[in-house]
Amino acid sequence: MxxxxxxxxxxxxxxxxxxxxxxxxxxxxxxxxxxxxxxxxxxxxxxxxxxxxxxxxxxxxxxxxxxxxxxxxxxxxxxxxxxxxxxxxxxxxxxxxxxDSVALPEAVAGRIRALVATDYADTMFFDETKLAMVSVEQRTDVDRAAYHLAQASFEEAAYAIMIEHGLGVRFGDQVSPDAAGAVPFRIDTTIISTDIESVDLxxxxxxxxxxxxxxxxxxxxxxxxxxxxxxxxxxxxxxxxxxxxxxxxxxxxxxxxxxxxxxxxxxxxxxxxxxxxxxxxxxxxxxxxxxxxxxx
Structure with a gap:
């Protein structure tokens, strides 16, 4: 056939x-x-x-x-x-x-989870369903403009956390290599979320x-x-x-x-x-x- x-x-x-x-x-x-x-x-x-x-x-x-x-x-x-x-x-x-090879270290994910809970819970939430990457998303009851204002502040704070933990990370035009000179992670902005992910994804x-x-x-x-x-x-x-x-x-x-x-x-x-x-x-x-x- x-x-x-x-x-x-x-x-x-x-x-x-x-x-x-x-x-x-x-x-x-x-x-x-x-x-x-x-x-x-x-x-x-x-x-x-x-x-x-x-x-x-x-x-x-x-x-x-x-x-x-x-x-x-x-x-x-x-x-x-x-x-x-x-x-x-x-x-x-x-x-x-x-x-699992592309997952963000749990210690860093935990810091970002805590950051959202303490400073940004009124506009966004930590997506607990993700299995490898870290995502923080706009609450559906929050105005898009208000979310974007908070999102910019959150992303700068998340970038600082990753640098503090020694991770190589790219965020827009900013690049911070790790101790070996590598940049294995990035912070990616969307209209309703921020994804923190491996550059291999x-x-x-x-x-x-x-x-x-x-x-x-x-x-x-x-x-x-x-x-x-x-x-x-x-x-x-x-x-x-x-x-x-x-x-x-x-x-x-x-x-x-x-x-x-x-x-x-x-x-x-x-x-x-x-x-x-x-x-x-x-x-x-x-x-x-x-x-x-x-x-x-």
Missing amino acids: PEIVSPLGLLLDVDGPIASPDSRTIATPSIIADLITLAGANVPIGFITGRSAQFISEQVVAPLVEAGLPPVMRMYGVCEKGAVWFPITDAGMGEVVVD DKDHAAKRALAFFAEGGALPRLWRSVGDSRSDYKMADHLHAAGFDVAHVDVRPSDGILDRPYPVIVEGDLIHDAAGAAFLGYWVRKLGLGEAVPA
């Missing part, structure tokens, strides 16, 4: 194009329906995110399973930008694997892991789309392009600046975040002749 060729492959950031950055949930019903339709059409779907496995389990996998994922598909999650990974089936998440690293998993299940499609709301999300498409695939990147927050790349960059008109993500998925449901997309 000839192998069914996948018409398309998708690498999707979660916060922004799939989950609302305000509610932190999949707030647009068509996104769930269209992901299930595309998965059933043999489209490999990778969730490439800085989020934790627990977050993806609760906010992405659970609603997909409840809505009825197909029994045969290729779906995968790579969390914490490549430090954590797992397969996804119609029964839910498979075994979660953690790369990023969306290209995560994309490579997802493609390796998909290749185990059959031939890879030549046509790919990556979707994200941060400049670092372009690295998914960077990896696909370097590997020789036909790729375009969909930027759902182009106001941050569209990067100059050797592949097409797509925007969904004036739509942003999960509204743009919903429009993108609906377009491919129709383009592949899989039926009418559910209204967003």
Whole structure:
């Protein structure tokens, strides 16, 4: 029996194009329906995110399973930008694997946890679900502008803690090597969080892991789309392009600046975040002749 060729492959950031950055949930019903339709059409779907496995389990996998994922598909999650990974089936998440080699030392994580509790608990919280990286996130009941003001102060304090512990760290234009001259960690700012992570973690690293998993299940499609709301999300498409695939990147927050790349960059008109993500998925449901997309 000839192998069914996948018409398309998708690498999707979660916060922004799939989950609302305000509610932190999949707030647009068509996104769930269209992901299930595309998965059933043999489209490999990778969730490439800085989020934790627990977050993806609760906010992405659970609603997909409840809505009825197909029994045969290729779906995968790579969390914490490549430090954590797992397969996804119609029964839910498979075994979660953690790369402990990229984890922040627990003594430093503990200092940052305490810093948030004592000085910044009114605007942010320490994400206890992360297994390798450290993330501190905006409280959903706090105004974005107020959070960003506190975030700037918090990041300077976290940078100082890491230097105090002798860790090599990069924070924006500031670089402080460790005793050996190395800089193995960075502080990465997003609109709703601060990630403190190994420099070995990023969306290209995560994309490579997802493609390796998909290749185990059959031939890879030549046509790919990556979707994200941060400049670092372009690295998914960077990896696909370097590997020789036909790729375009969909930027759902182009106001941050569209990067100059050797592949097409797509925007969904004036739509942003999960509204743009919903429009993108609906377009491919129709383009592949899989039926009418559910209204967003």
